[in-house]
Amino acid sequence: MNDDTSKAGGDLRAVTLHNGVTMPTLAFGCAFGDWVGRTDFQGFLPEQAWRAVSLALDSGYRAFDGARVYGTERIVGTLLGQRFASGALTREDLFITTKLAHPAAPPHINISHKRTWDPDKVDDIAQRVRDDMVDTLDDLGLGYVDLLLMHWPGGFGQHTSPDPDFPRQARATIWRTFCELADKGAARAIGVSNFTVHHLRQLLEDIPEPERRPTVNQVEIHPYCRNPELEDFCRTQGIVVTAYAPFASGALGMLQDPTLTAIAERHGKTVGQIVLRWHVQSGRTALPKTSKAERMAENQAIDDFALSDDEMQAIDALGTGEARRTCPDPSFVA
Numbered sequence: 001m002n003d004d005t006s007k008a009g010g011d012l013r014a015v016t017l018h019n020g021v022t023m024p025t026l027a028f029g030c031a032f033g034d035w036v037g038r039t040d041f042q043g044f045l046p047e048q049a050w051r052a053v054s055l056a057l058d059s060g061y062r063a064f065d066g067a068r069v070y071g072t073e074r075i076v077g078t079l080l081g082q083r084f085a086s087g088a089l090t091r092e093d094l095f096i097t098t099k100l101a102h103p104a105a106p107p108h109i110n111i112s113h114k115r116t117w118d119p120d121k122v123d124d125i126a127q128r129v130r131d132d133m134v135d136t137l138d139d140l141g142l143g144y145v146d147l148l149l150m151h152w153p154g155g156f157g158q159h160t161s162p163d164p165d166f167p168r169q170a171r172a173t174i175w176r177t178f179c180e181l182a183d184k185g186a187a188r189a190i191g192v193s194n195f196t197v198h199h200l201r202q203l204l205e206d207i208p209e210p211e212r213r214p215t216v217n218q219v220e221i222h223p224y225c226r227n228p229e230l231e232d233f234c235r236t237q238g239i240v241v242t243a244y245a246p247f248a249s250g251a252l253g254m255l256q257d258p259t260l261t262a263i264a265e266r267h268g269k270t271v272g273q274i275v276l277r278w279h280v281q282s283g284r285t286a287l288p289k290t291s292k293a294e295r296m297a298e299n300q301a302i303d304d305f306a307l308s309d310d311e312m313q314a315i316d317a318l319g320t321g322e323a324r325r326t327c328p329d330p331s332f333v334a
C-alpha cells in the first residue's frame, strides 16, 4: 500500500479563493433524484434530501452545494435551523453554496418553470436575479450564502433575441448583479458554473476589474470527463475548479472501471475514495453526493493515502477522447 501523502502537498481540506475566503475542498451535493436516467427517469426528487442532509450533518459535513433548481433549499434550511436552535451549530461553522440563473431545462429534466428562466424571456434580468436571491435566502433561512454561482452560461436552445451578442450581454448583466449582491453582503464569494474557456474569456473582457473575476468555476469533471484546457485556463486566472458529478452521478459504469478498481485494491480503498483522492490531488474541489451514511464517512476519509504519479496519469488517461457526460455539454451554449 502506498501511504506517501506528501506528494499532494498543502492543505487538502480547504482552498483559499482569490478574495481570501476559505472554501472546504469537499462539499456535500444537494441535488437528489435521477437525471441521468439509470432507473425509470424521475428528474429531481428533493424529498430524498431530508434524510441524506441530516445524515451528512451527523457525519461531519459542513459544506453543502445547493441550487435554486434542486428544490432542496427549504429542506437544507430547515435542517440547519434545527441545529442552530439546539446550539449544535452556528452559521460560521458552515459553507453554503447556491446557484441561480438556470435556463429552461432540457426537456428530460423535471424542473419547475418557476425555478428556471431564459434570459431572453424575462423583462429585467437583474431584477429576476435579485428576486431569486431573496427567495433562496428565505428558503435557506440565512442572511447570506458563502458562495453564489451563475448556474449556466445561458439557454440550451436557440435564444430568440435577434442580437447575436445577447447571451454574452446577459451573462455580464447577471454577473454585475452578483457583484452587487456580494457588495451588499448577500454572498461572501461569487463564481460561475458550466463556463467554458470561451464564456470565461468574454466575461473577463466585459468585467475587467481583476477583483471582480469569478472565484470558482463548477463544471462536470470525473475520470470519464476531463477538460485539461479549461482547468489550465482557470489556474492561470486564479479561479478554483470544482468538480460536479465527481462520481459521474454513479452512471456510465465508471465506478466499476477496471483501472480504478485495480488502484483501489492496491491501496485497500474503495473506488469512490480513489476518485475523490484523484480530484483533490489534481488541485480541484469536489461535490460528492450519497444517500448512505457509510459512504458519507468513506468519502471524507481520503487523507491517509496518496496516489502515485503513475496512478494519477492512469486515471487521467481514462478521460482522453470524447468526454462522457451526465449533464449537457456547455460548449453548445452561445
Ligand SMILES: NC(=O)c1ccc[n+]([C@@H]2O[C@H](COP(=O)([O-])OP(=O)(O)OC[C@H]3O[C@@H](n4cnc5c(N)ncnc54)[C@H](OP(=O)(O)O)[C@@H]3O)[C@@H](O)[C@H]2O)c1
Pocket (backbone or CB within 6 Å): 028, 029, 030, 031, 032, 065, 066, 099, 151, 193, 194, 218, 219, 243, 244, 245, 246, 247, 248, 249, 250, 255, 270, 271, 272, 273, 287, 288, 289, 290, 291, 292, 295, 298, 299, 327
Ligand atoms: N453545477 C451543475 O450544473 C451541477 C450538475 C450536476 C451536479 N451538481 C452538483 O454535484 C453534486 C454531485 O453530483 P451528482 O449528485 O450528480 O452525483 P455524484 O456525486 O457524482 O454521484 C452520486 C452517485 O454516486 C454514488 N456514490 C456516492 N459515493 C459513493 C461511493 N463512495 N462509492 C460508490 N458509489 C458512491 C451514489 O449512490 P448512493 O446514494 O447509493 O450512495 C450516487 O448514485 C450534486 O448533488 C450537485 O450538488 C452540479
